[in-house]
Structures are given as structure tokens and as C-alpha cells.
Amino acid sequence: MSENTIAAKKSPEMLDYLLKRRSVKVLDMVEPGPSQEELEIMLRAACRVPDHGKLSPFYFIIFGGDKRIQVSKALREAYLSEEPEASPAKLDLEAARFERAPLVIAVVSRIREAKVPAWEQILCAGAACQNLILAANALGYGAQWLTEWYAFNDSFKAHLGLEKGREHIAGFVYIGSTSSQPEERPRPDLKELVNYYESDKPLIKGNLYNNDGKGFAPLQFEFLLETNT
Ligand SMILES: Cc1cc2nc3c(=O)[nH]c(=O)nc-3n(C[C@H](O)[C@H](O)[C@H](O)COP(=O)(O)O)c2cc1C
Incomplete structure (x- = not known):
């Protein structure tokens, strides 16, 4: 047993938060952002995710202060490469993406060479994003994963x-102070998503979100189909 680990701890406060948590829209974020000390706490929380093989299949790029402005040149050029006809006003808007919040943290998924499938390593990076958000919220900041x-x-x-x-x-996890509490948004009905296993019953798979006629998102990462084992 270690004083520095917790396997389970009754926390009505944490449960209440998990059942009510909301992202804050980046346009509703204001100064101040987290201090350096708070940033390091958030990053430590982000690194404390379930991680098959102890691979840390992620790393972070921090954009605070002037760095949010320095990156605007690259954003502008990148947008122009996609939309060569973009108006100057549109380019200004796209170049200023990182200036919308006091702090932006890029969480990069890095597939390590290992037996652990790429898919699992990517999920782990996603968990790091969510831990980052939870820690930011616990320090009193709003956050949005974009x-x-x-x-x-x-x-x-x-x-x-x-x-x-x-x-x-x-x-890109955007973090900042926020003055207002966001409105609730519709949440899935458990009846649409939860199956209690029975061998002869068709699965309920959440039709709620599949009936918008838009079909499936393209599979962008073909390597997900491979396993390294
Ligand atoms: C991987 C990932 C990428 C996302 N990218 C965007 C995005 O580009 N734009 C956006 O409006 N929301 C994006 N979202 C959704 C927001 O982070 C957020 O979940 C959403 O605004 C709903 O708020 P909630 O977290 O309070 O339910 C993304 C979420 C995930 C998990």
C-alpha cells in the first residue's frame, strides 16, 4: 500500500461533478489561465491514465502567452493550403484560433513500437485528454477538447x-477561466446504449445518434485495422 495512490475513495463531490460536468465553449473563456504550478498538476493528472504496457503513447505541446500568437503564422499558411481563395478576414480568424483561450495544450498520440495494438495506444491518448480536462475543472478552470x-x-x-x-x-485542450455555467445539453438515454448480456437478444447500439442520414464517418486511420502482435 502506498500513501500516494488511491484505488477507491467515496467522494460524493466527485460523483456530483461527473454527473454534471460540461465543457465550456472556447469563446466563453477568459483570463486568467492556469499558473505554471497548476499546469504541471494538470499534466501530471493527464499522465496518470490507464496505459497498457506503460508506453505513455502521448506527449504534450503547450501554447500559452505569446506562443499562441507565434503559432498564428503556421495556422494561416495551413489554412491557405486548404482554402487558397480564403478572404483576408477569414484568414485572420483562422490564424487566431489559439488566441481564443488563455492556454491550449495539444495532446499528441504517438504510436510506440510495441506489442500493444495501435488502437489501444490511441485510446490511452484520449484518456489523457479527458484527465487533463477533469484536472483543469478541479482547479476551477473551464476546458474544451477540440x-x-x-x-x-x-x-x-x-x-x-x-x-x-x-x-x-x-x-487541442483549451483551458481558461469562465464566468458563467453552461446550459445542459441532451444526454443519451441509458436505454439506448446499455445492454445486459443475453445470448439470444439483438444488441441495442444507440440508434439515437445514427439516424441523422449522414452515414458513418470515414475511417481515417487504416493502421487501426492492424495489430502489432
Ligand atoms: C476527439 C474530440 C474532438 C472534438 N472536436 C471538437 C471540435 O472540433 N469542435 C467542437 O465544437 N467540438 C468538438 N468536440 C466536442 C467538445 O469537446 C464537447 O464535448 C462538446 O462541446 C460537448 O460538450 P460536453 O463535453 O459538455 O458534453 C470534440 C470532442 C472530442 C472527444
Whole structure:
């Protein structure tokens, strides 16, 4: 047993938070952002995720203060590569993406060479994003997990230094102070998503979100089909 670990602890406060948590829209974020000390606490929480093989299949890029402005040139060029006809006003808007919140943390999923399937390593990076958000919220900051177009733009990813094929943006976690509490949004009905196993009954798979006529999202990561074992 260690004083520094907790396997389970009754916490009505944490449960209440989990049942009511909401993201804060990045446009509703204001200064101040987290201090350096708070940032390090959040990052430590982000690293404390279930991680098959102890691979830490993620790393972070921090954009605070002026760095949010310095990155705007790369964002502008990346947007122009996608939309060569974009108006100057639109380009200004896209270039200023990171300036919307006091702090932006890119969580990069890095597929390690290991027996653990890529899929599991990617999930682990997603868990790091969520732990980051939970820690930010517990420190009193609002947070939002975004990808937007630049998470998938090759020239922007290359500018950041991501290795093609092996590294992907799991998320840009935007963090800042917030003055208002967000409205509730509809949540899934458990009846639509939960199956109690019975061998002869068809599964309920959440039709709630599949009936918008838009079909399935494209599978962007073909390597997910492979396992390394
Ligand atoms: C991987 C991932 C990427 C996301 N990217 C975007 C995005 O680009 N734009 C957006 O509006 N919401 C995005 N979201 C959703 C928001 O983070 C957030 O969940 C949503 O606004 C609903 O708020 P809630 O967390 O309070 O339910 C993303 C969520 C995930 C998990």
C-alpha cells in the first residue's frame, strides 16, 4: 500500500461533478489561465491514465502567452493550403484560433513500437485528454477538447514537428477561466446504449445518434485495422 495512490475513495463531490460536468465553449473563456504550478498538476493528472504496457503513447505541446500568437503564422499558411481563395478576414480568424483561450495544450498520440495494438495506444491518448480536462475543472478552470481542421492538416502537423503516420493530434485542450455555467445539453438515454448480456437478444447500439442520414464517418486511420502482435 502506498500513501500516494488511491484505488477507491467515496467522494460524493466527485460523483456530483461527473454527473454534471460540461465543457465550456472556447469563446466563453477568459483570463486568467492556469499558473505554471497548476499546469504541471494538470499534466501530471493527464499522465496518470490507464496505459497498457506503460508506453505513455502521448506527449504534450503547450501554447500559452505569446506562443499562441507565434503559432498564428503556421495556422494561416495551413489554412491557405486548404482554402487558397480564403478572404483576408477569414484568414485572420483562422490564424487566431489559439488566441481564443488563455492556454491550449495539444495532446499528441504517438504510436510506440510495441506489442500493444495501435488502437489501444490511441485510446490511452484520449484518456489523457479527458484527465487533463477533469484536472483543469478541479482547479476551477473551464476546458474544451477540440480538434477542428488544423488537427488534420498535414502542413500544420509538420510545422509542430509531428511524425507522419505515427503521430496524430488526439486533441487541442483549451483551458481558461469562465464566468458563467453552461446550459445542459441532451444526454443519451441509458436505454439506448446499455445492454445486459443475453445470448439470444439483438444488441441495442444507440440508434439515437445514427439516424441523422449522414452515414458513418470515414475511417481515417487504416493502421487501426492492424495489430502489432
Ligand atoms: C476527439 C474530440 C474532438 C472534438 N472536436 C471538437 C471540435 O472540433 N469542435 C467542437 O465544437 N467540438 C468538438 N468536440 C466536442 C467538445 O469537446 C464537447 O464535448 C462538446 O462541446 C460537448 O460538450 P460536453 O463535453 O459538455 O458534453 C470534440 C470532442 C472530442 C472527444
